Amino acid sequence: WTNTINQANKMALCAWVKETGITLVQINGQRRYGGPPPGWVGDPPPAGSEVFI
DSSP, X not given: OGGGSOHHHHHHHXXXXXXXXXXXXXXXXXXXXXXXXXXXXXXXXXXXXXXXX
């Protein structure tokens, strides 16, 4: 199955993670981002919130 991964998309995702300095984990098919992005102003969303981007 690894042969079917779009390498351009994979490289773009890896570059985005590196540029933004966020943490990214995939669990049960969902990507989980490590909290508010750098420069965020305000409180983080409450526990249990789902944010779709």
